[in-house]
Amino acid sequence: GQQVMQIPQYQHVQEGEDFTTYCNSSTTLSNIQWYKQRPGGHPVFLIQLVKSGEVKKQKRLTFQFGEAKKNSSLHITATQTTDVGTYFCAGVDSGAGSYQLTFGKGTKLSVIP
Amino acid sequence: DSGVTQTPKHLITATGQRVTLRCSPRSGDLSVYWYQQSLDQGLQFLIQYYNGEERAKGNILERFSAQQFPDLHSELNLSSLELGDSALYFCASSAQGNLYGYTFGSGTRLTVV
Numbered sequence: 001g002q003q004v005m006q007i008p009q010y011q012h013v014q015e016g017e018d019f020t021t022y023c024n025s026s027t028t029l030s031n032i033q034w035y036k037q038r039p040g041g042h043p044v045f046l047i048q049l050v051k052s053g054e055v056k057k058q059k060r061l062t063f064q065f066g067e068a069k070k071n072s073s074l075h076i077t078a079t080q081t082t083d084v085g086t087y088f089c090a091g092v093d094s095g096a097g098s099y100q101l102t103f104g105k106g107t108k109l110s111v112i113p
Numbered sequence: 114d115s116g117v118t119q120t121p122k123h124l125i126t127a128t129g130q131r132v133t134l135r136c137s138p139r140s141g142d143l144s145v146y147w148y149q150q151s152l153d154q155g156l157q158f159l160i161q162y163y164n165g166e167e168r169a170k171g172n173i174l175e176r177f178s179a180q181q182f183p184d185l186h187s188e189l190n191l192s193s194l195e196l197g198d199s200a201l202y203f204c205a206s207s208a209q210g211n212l213y214g215y216t217f218g219s220g221t222r223l224t225v226v
Contacts (some may be wrong), residue, residue, distance in 0.1 A: 025188050033213070033214050033215075034217075041218040041219075042115070042218065042220055043156065043203070043205075043215075043217045044202060044217070045116075045213070045214030045215060045216070048213070050215055088155065088156065090156075100146070100158060100161050100168075100169045100171075101146075101158070101215065102158065103148075103155050103156040103158070104155060105154065105155035106155050
């Protein structure tokens with residue numbers, strides 16, 4: 001079945017430093033989504049990427065979808081303590097009949113003030 | 114409030130027992146998904162329903178079952194509970210086509226003792 005790998009598993013950064021998490025799928029994706037889960041909270045949808053090579057920005061967050069639609073990245077510029085949480089990527093298999101998302105294990109971001 | 118309601122928020126029960134988790138999707142969403150999240154683990158897909166019918170199945174144990182009712186709320190039944198079933202169980206809903214991501218509920222934290 002489809003597998004979505006995400007690295008690193010954990011990342012500790014000093015406030016103000018940049019942060020990047022990477023996501024790789026074993027299959028070609030029709031789209032990829034990113035979610036953020038704050039400690040003790042539930043996952044919250046951030047963004048969806050659909051097109052090959054697509055880049056989207058949300059303030060300090062930059063999301064990229066690879067040309068082959070099998071990998072993606074999330075980059076945060078100048079992290080703040082409010083960025084703390086676990087970031088998940090989730091992909092929809094382009095060959096699947098349903099819109100079921102397969103989630104990566106997430107990258108847990110800690111920001112040291 | 115995300116619009117997806119899960120009850121109860123916490124559940125403590127003994128091994129061998131049976132519990133029912135309830136989920137009301139966001140208004141207008143026809144798809145309901147159930148995910149299990151263990152400590153420091155990602156989101157494991159259990160099952161998806163669309164407008165009352167089972168659409169996709171993940172690594173759901175035979176001891177677990179679910180259904181979606183005509184009013185679109187869903188229930189996840191967990192029986193013959195084991196210590197390893199202790200986890201956070203999330204319900205999520207999405208609109209047709211999943212164009213805008215999943216909306217997650219706050220989850221039910223199940224503790225089996």
